[in-house]
Amino acid sequence: SFANLRIHPHGLVLVDLQSYNDDMKGREEVDQLLNKVEERMKELFHGNIKRVKRLPAILRGGVIDRYWPTADGRLVEYDIDEVVYDEDSPFQNIKILHSKQFGNILILSGDVNLAESDLAYTQAIMGSGKEDYTGKEVLILGGGDGGILYEIVKLKPKMVTMVASNIDQMVIDGCKKHMRKTCGDVLDNLKGECYQVLIEDCIPVLKRYAKEGRMFDYVINDLTAVPISTSPEEDSTWEFLRLILDLSMKVLKEDGKYFTQGNCINLTDALNLYEEQLSRLYCPVEFSKETVCVPSYMELWVFYTIWKKQTDI
């Protein structure tokens, strides 16, 4: 063990205790030691201490990493107890970690994507139960975890087409094995009675559909969250995002709806910039947004509904 005491001039005393041990017994010993330190400090200062705060121990360097910061950069500890899947694809790191309370959690390059507890996410990006998918044509962009596909297929659509690029291939592989509560058996085959999964980049597929005049009642964009960086160098990111939006509007029926996730409600700059993009599409659109609590995110998440502005005749 290694202790570190620092006294700052205005009366702040910081005590750090670093201890190397593998077991819970070691943690208890550390706790007892800190109890003694706290007692002794109170004695030394004759009880004249305004505030004492002890933080739970941070576990570093173990096989299991419990710290997955939120999109707005806060430190949060998860109740991870098992590494279920951990692979690097050429595009990203893909982890599936088991949380006692949330079930398996999909983490892509360090970002919490979806847990088995997060039906609230899937429901939100499908329009929060207010839509009737029966007999409808649906296009899903991304959605490699299979959650959206699984939930929509239950609702007897005419046809659901999910376009996942090869970036998603390993995500699909991991999820179909370890996120069954989220995706059921829907990823076991790339084709079902009322759905198909295309492993292709969505841009050429969208262009093809636009050319063919193939139209959808719903387009659900589950590719990524709204980019956090709002720096001007990121122009290409926003251009890509607008391109997808434009192409999606081209394959969306006049009374169709486009659903997508935004980001953490605290990232107002990024969300504002996203909303600004919506006024720069080839056709005028309107939008509404909803804030939803997705259990494993530990932050409130914004979802968008976008539709073509109806022009009065």
Place this chain on the structure above:
Amino acid sequence: SFANLRIHPHGLVLVDLQSYNDDMKGREEVDQLLNKVEERMKELFHGNIKRVKRLPAILRGGVIDRYWPTADGRLVEYDIDEVVYDEDSPFQNIKILHSKQFGNILILSGDVNLAESDLAYTQAIMGSGKEDYTGKEVLILGGGDGGILYEIVKLKPKMVTMVASNIDQMVIDGCKKHMRKTCGDVLDNLKGECYQVLIEDCIPVLKRYAKEGRMFDYVINDLTAVPISTSPEEDSTWEFLRLILDLSMKVLKEDGKYFTQGNCINLTDALNLYEEQLSRLYCPVEFSKETVCVPSYMELWVFYTIWKKQTDI
């Protein structure tokens, strides 16, 4: 600034950087410094590093404390940006802190109690929208934040009686001023058209009602979460809990329902012990439980519905 480097024999390298500064600029400098350290380390190890993890900075000693561990002991950082209320009563410390995303949060002796975002809590402890409160007699035990009272009064009950002890007086004072999204105007007066608030210990009140034969359709116990400690020395805590349950059953109509919170779903020992108590009441009861995501808790929470077992005639 003060840096601390520790190399463990099996290849774990821990770098801690402690820096004293008040502003965001300081934090950016620290980030840049850590970028350089990381780069240099990669050079030194010729890129032969298996895993690098950098945690967000922990802010210590400031006026605003952002760390409020979960009931299951995990470290979580909140997006607190203002101390709204901070008072010590003879019984506990009462804080109301402002979170950017959750609104004002009531924290009692370090435990996150309820935030303005947490209607899900209030709905869960009222039976998740499945009950018809119209014309009903309701008894609330505790509930000093006023959330339950405010929501039930909207539903046109016959009479709601809330019994809050003087332990809750300062909670009521703080909440009626700073948690208006939760309690509306319902705590401004201790009496309304269909409700009354009694500032009394609930045990004598329950005994009086039992003696008078006063019966309720619903009893909602919002006093505390299920005790976490499961040590045998805590017998008195469980006895107190059983006493309240027994008295509540005495004032509950035959077809009435008793609602209460449990605790974090991960605290299985505590929850099992609670369920064990339910088999030790003066009358046979049955129960169901539900797990709910309360936004500001950052953990899933268990709620109980308890009712008198109907004996077949």
